[in-house]
Every structure is written in structure tokens, then in C-alpha cells.
Amino acid sequence: xxxxxxxxxxxxxxxxxxxxxxxxxxxxxxxxxxxxxxxxxxxxxxxxxxxxxxxxxxxxxxxxxxxxxxxxxxxxxxxxxxxxxxxxxxxxxxxxxxxxxxxxxxxxxxxxxxxxxxxxxxxxxxxxxxxxxxxxxxxxxxxxxxxxxxxxxxxxxxxxxxxxxxxxxxxxxxxxxxxxxxxxxxxxxxxxxxxxxxxxxxxxxxxxxxxxxxxxxxxxxxxxxxxxxxxxxxxxxxxxxxxxxxxxxxxxxxxxxxxxxxxxxxxxxx
Amino acid sequence: xxxxxxxxxxxxxxxxxxxxxxxxxxxxxxxxxxxxxxxxxxxxxxxxxxxxxxxxxxxxxxxxxxxxxxxxxxxxxxxxxxxxxxxxxxxxxxxxxxxxxxxxxxxxxxxxxxxxxxxxxxxxxxxxxxxxxxxxxxxxxxxxxxxxxxxxxxxxxxxxxxxxxxxxxxxxxxxxxxxxxxxxxxxxxxxxxxxxxxxxxxxxxxxxxxxxxxxxxxxxxxxxxxxxxxxxxxxxxxxxxxxxxxxxxxxxxxxxxxxxxxxxxxxxxx
Numbered sequence: 299x300x301x302x303x304x305x306x307x308x309x310x311x312x313x314x315x316x317x318x319x320x321x322x323x324x325x326x327x328x329x330x331x332x333x334x335x336x337x338x339x340x341x342x343x344x345x346x347x348x349x350x351x352x353x354x355x356x357x358x359x360x361x362x363x364x365x366x367x368x369x370x371x372x373x374x375x376x377x378x379x380x381x382x383x384x385x386x387x388x389x390x391x392x393x394x395x396x397x398x399x400x401x402x403x404x405x406x407x408x409x410x411x412x413x414x415x416x417x418x419x420x421x422x423x424x425x426x427x428x429x430x431x432x433x434x435x436x437x438x439x440x441x442x443x444x445x446x447x448x449x450x451x452x453x454x455x456x457x458x459x460x461x462x463x464x465x466x467x468x469x470x471x472x473x474x475x476x477x478x479x480x481x482x483x484x485x486x487x488x489x490x491x492x493x494x495x496x497x498x499x500x501x502x503x504x505x506x507x508x509x510x511x512x513x514x515x516x517x518x519x520x521x522x523x524x525x526x527x528x529x530x531x532x533x534x535x536x537x538x539x540x541x542x543x544x545x546x547x548x549x550x551x552x553x554x555x556x557x558x559x560x561x562x563x564x565x566x567x568x
Numbered sequence: 569x570x571x572x573x574x575x576x577x578x579x580x581x582x583x584x585x586x587x588x589x590x591x592x593x594x595x596x597x598x599x600x601x602x603x604x605x606x607x608x609x610x611x612x613x614x615x616x617x618x619x620x621x622x623x624x625x626x627x628x629x630x631x632x633x634x635x636x637x638x639x640x641x642x643x644x645x646x647x648x649x650x651x652x653x654x655x656x657x658x659x660x661x662x663x664x665x666x667x668x669x670x671x672x673x674x675x676x677x678x679x680x681x682x683x684x685x686x687x688x689x690x691x692x693x694x695x696x697x698x699x700x701x702x703x704x705x706x707x708x709x710x711x712x713x714x715x716x717x718x719x720x721x722x723x724x725x726x727x728x729x730x731x732x733x734x735x736x737x738x739x740x741x742x743x744x745x746x747x748x749x750x751x752x753x754x755x756x757x758x759x760x761x762x763x764x765x766x767x768x769x770x771x772x773x774x775x776x777x778x779x780x781x782x783x784x785x786x787x788x789x790x791x792x793x794x795x796x797x798x799x800x801x802x803x804x805x806x807x808x809x810x811x812x813x814x815x816x817x818x819x820x821x822x823x824x825x826x827x828x829x830x831x832x833x834x835x836x837x838x
Contacts, residue, residue, distance in 0.1 A: 366752045367707050367831070392820070407677040409826040437637050437732045448819055461755075462707045462732060462829055466813055466822040482636045482759040489752040543736055549718055550662070552736040556679040556826075559732055561637075 301539040304532060305563060312532040313524040314419070315567060316478065318512035320344070322351060323521070324372075324480075325507040326361075331480035332512075332521060333440055336420055338399065339433050340391040340474045343442050347453035347474060348511055349384035355454070356509035364487045365495025367461030371443060372506060373454060381454070388452040390444075392469045396424050396431035402528050404537065406554040410434075410465045414557045416528035420476060421557045423468065433473040436463050436558035438481050441473045460485040463558040478523060478564045522567035536563070571809040574802060575833060582802040583794040584689070585837060586748065588782035590614065592621060593791070594750075595777040596631075601750035602782075602791060603710055606690055608669065609703050610661040610744045613712050617723035617744060618781055619654035625724070626779035634757045635765025637731030641713060642776060643724060651724075658722040660714075662739045666694050666701035672798050674807065676824040680704075680735045684827045686798035690746065691827045693738065703743040706733050706828035708751050711743045730755040733828040748793060748834045792837035806833070 299307075316334055324331040335344040350356060356372075359379070363371040400417050401424060408414035411423030411434070421436045433439065440458045444451030451472055458477055477484065487504060490497040497503050512520050527533060540560050542551035569577075586604055594601040605614040620626060626642075629649070633641040670687050671694060678684035681693030681704070691706045703709065710728045714721030721742055728747055747754065757774060760767040767773050782790050797803060810830050812821035 364756075366755055406679045408679060409676045410822055410824045446817060463826070465824075465826065465829065466810070466818070468822065469820040470818050485636055486634075486756055486758050488756050540736070547716060548736070548740050550739040552680055552738065554680045554735075556733070556735065559735065 299535060299539055300544045301536060304536045304539050305526075308526070308532045310568065312527055312530050313565075313568070314527050315522070315524045316512070318520060321512035322347070322475075322509055323512055323515065324356075324509045326483055326504060327507065328483050329480060330521065331483055332478050332523065333475050334419070334478050334525070335475040336433060336473070338418070339394055339420075339431075340442075340472050342388045343391055343451070343453055343472050343474045346385050346388050347442075347456075350381070350453055351509045351511050352514065353382045353384060354508075355379060355381060355384065356506055359506045361484070361487065361504035361506065363457075363494065363496045364460070364489050366489045368459075368464060368495065369457040370460050370484045370487055371455065371457040373443070373456075375500065375503060385452055386454065387450055390448040390451070391472045392448070393430045393432035396426075396429050399431050400529055401431070402533065404555065404557055404560075406541070406556070408557060410468065416533070416557075416560075416562070419525045419528055419562050421560075432469050434463070434557065435459050435465055435467045435473065437461070437561075438477045439473050440475045440477060441467070441471050444471055458484055478525065479521065523564050524567045526563040528562065536560075569805060569809055570814045571806060574806045574809050575796075578796070578802045580838065582797055582800050583835075583838070584797050585792070585794045586782070588790060591782035592617070592745075592779055593782055593785065594626075594779045596753055596774060597777065598753050599750060600791065601753050602748050602793065603745050604689070604748050604795070605745040606703060606743070608688070609664055609690075609701075610712075610742050612658045613661055613721070613723055613742050613744045616655050616658050617712075617726075620651070620723055621779045621781050622784065623652045623654060625649060625651060625654065626776055629776045631754070631757065631774035631776065633727075633764065633766045634730070634759050636759045638729075638734060638765065639727040640730050640754045640757055641725065641727040643713070643726075645770065645773060655722055656724065657720055658712075660718040660721070661742045662718070663700045663702035666696075666699050669701050670799055671701070672803065674825065674827055676811070676826070678827060680738065686803070686827075686830075686832070689795045689798055689832050691830075702739050704733070704827065705729050705735055705737045705743065707731070707831075708747045709743050710745045710747060711737070711741050714741055728754055748795065749791065793834050794837045796833040798832065806830075
């Protein structure tokens, strides 16, 4: 079966809806980016980002950086915006116990981690020796920027991966979620010409009209999406269809796949 | 040592110049993209692309496709452009004998190939059992699009990888070279909204003013670049600095690296 075959023969129970309490809408002049937060791996960051969104912290901030084959980042350009109820920083959430975390392993070797696979719609690595688990930096994953101090992040500055998976960032910075719609509004932004891809002129920055929690928006105005579950036989078939492409064009099935080359499918709610 | 330390302590013999006979300048309205062809792995494609460039085939063609997290592609939009001396198609060059091919292996496991590493500034895989070698689809690699028939490519249609390495394309399509400068002129193009990221309206296409062989341009007008050699102790140190990042910001060195996460350094000729 091809990936298209797998998706078209899936059943409603193969999908889960996005939880509006855990979903962000980032509205840019060009359209809406939708981010699913991950409260299993970054509970304190996710809660803080929701608190920041609810007090309007992000409204009027901007995309300040676009580094080719790496990340796009947004923040308060002046860094002087007051915070009311949320926290400025949150302790690092780089990894957690693997206990209790559902895990669909990939059989293929990973260049970076002893075990690699998926958990509830996110790419994940696991170290059985130490019993630890962490989210990994695939395309579209969103993290909380930090300074030198590991506990200096917290969500006031966020970035999204726009290039080859920078897996060396794994366990060095807190991943908080992933973009589930509107990725092209971020990935195709002009690259900044300053160091690290920062925009050199204020007018090059892309204004962020607002970042809001989906639950705070009337249900009729929400974008209803659902995500392919990663703990089902359908997902196993989907991974296999990515490992060995059956479309007629392919002549040599790879027989393998990298975790970041298995995009988790998102669609409008059926 | 950090990667910056390695590069700054390199010596002139760690670098090789681009061969102007093997280098293409693609001039777009926004600037110049420079492509190094690989004649070891795709000798017939490289020769045909050079012949196409020399007869002016590409001048006035266009970028017709930009698919998010995948490829940007250029071609004659109407497919009716006559070919004078070059060939319309060239037999597939998906892989070759590994014999005689210099190879700097990576020690880290690869998700796709039994052996992975570098050859003369390009990422490469090797299968010792069958004695075969092939170039791999990392960010910035350029390939020759084809139809269903494996021998239907030839260089009239070319693509560049702009997202997570689509390694499932390895050995399914002929890689002909890589972009060594100007990648951001391609990677940041608006994504096409048609199927597979094709631009739906002709006016969305990006015109290609010309693609020329560097050797055909007066030396004074060339962009002189050099590439970090991949067969030196300096390169080994560079890879190690990517495997275990020593910059102060990093707290957990990865201890590993993916072949596509070792960008081959290019700089202005010293």
C-alpha cells in the first residue's frame, strides 16, 4: 500500500482531535499558524505559554529571525514587554522519565538515540539504560529559546525547525510542541542577513497579530483539525509505506526511514 | 574545538577551489545561485547539463515548483523548447562502483545505508556487500527530475532539496551536484499551492535569466569559491566538532551526527 492508500482506508478511530486547551493560533498578516503543545514532555512550559497567550503577551511581538536550513524564531524584539501573571522563565524540561509514556518504536537505526519512534503524534527518543525519554527536533517542532543558563527559557521566545533536523539540539533546549498547520507561512520567510539569521532592520520583522489559545475562541471560529494517531495498526502501515515506497515512480524501496521523514498527518476534522 | 575553531585554524591545503568547468551560475532576478556538478557520480548528466547550459537551453526557463519541506524545481514550463546539441534524456546514473571513489566514513549509524560518509565535498553512501556507491539527498543537493521511466531524466528539469533529507529518493533519481552558494534564493521561495507544490499561475513562477558554465564567463566576473576538503584531518576535526558541540551553549553533546547535519563549508577564495 502507498501512504495515500493507508490514509484513505483509515477509520475515524485512527484519528484524534486537537485539544483546544492545548492548541495555539498564531495569526500573522499572511494567515494562521496552528501549534499543538505537548504537555506530557513540557508541562510547565506549555502552561506558561498558555498563560502568556492568555494575558496577551505575544500580541504585537514579531518574527525576528529566519536562519536558512535551521530555525525561524519569534519574540518581543525589545525584550521589555511586561509579564503579568505568567513566568519569565521556567526550569528546563529537556527530558523526562520514560515511564508511562506510550511509545511506538521505529525498527530502523537512528543516528542519535538508542531508541527512536513516536508518542501520541510526536517524534520521540528513548534511552532504555537510563529510562529517559525526550522529544526530538524534526521539521516543524517548536521549542523555547534560552540563553546560556539551561533554565533561562520559558516561552517568551519560541522557535520552529525549518530545515534538516538539528538533532544536536535534543536535550539541550525544551521542545514544547509542533506546527500542525501553516508551516509554509514560517518556512518560506526571507532569511535574515544578520548573524544567526536575525533580521537586521526592524521593518524586516514579521508582525505577530496575536497568539491565542484555541479554547478561548468561539467554537465556530476555530480550525478543527485531527491528527493521525501513532499507536494504531494504521500508523504502523503508514510508517511501512514510508519505509518502502510503493508508488510506481519508486524503483528501489529504501527499506528504512528516518524518524523525521515520517510526517505526522493532520487533516480537517471529518 | 568548536566548528568555528576548526575552520579558523585550517590551512590553505584544507580547501580546494571550485572547478569553473564544473560549476554553474544560475542567475535569478534576486541574485546568483552557484551549483557544483559531480562528474564522478553523474558524468553523463553533468556533461549534458553543461551542453544544455552552453546552448542557452535554460535561459528564459523558470522555477515552476516549491513544495514545502521537500524540493524546489525548475524546467521549461511549456516543455516545447528545442534542444540543439545536447540530449533530451540520459541513462540513469543512480549509483556506481565504489572502486576508486575516495570515502571518508562517518562512524555513526545511518538510518538508510550500510555505510555513510563523504567524498570530495559531497555526502555519499556505500554498500560494501555489492561494492556500490551513491550520492545522497541532503539539503542543497541537486538532482535531475525524471518521469516513470528511470532513463527519462537528463537535466532539462532539475530540483534541489529544501527540507528534511528525502533519503528515500536515493538510488531512485540521479543526483548531479549541489548548491554551494545562494541556497536561500531557492529555499525561501513561496510554496506553490498546486499539487506537489507546483505554482498554479504562470506569473508565480520565478524566471531564470540564465544558467551558464562558470568557465564561459570572464575570470574577473566569476565568484571565486573554495570548498572544505573532506579527506583531511581538518575535516575529521570538523565532523567531531559537529558530533559533540563544544560551544558553551550546549550542555549535552550529542555524541553522534547525521551525514546531512554536516554542512560542507564553502567560502570565498582566500
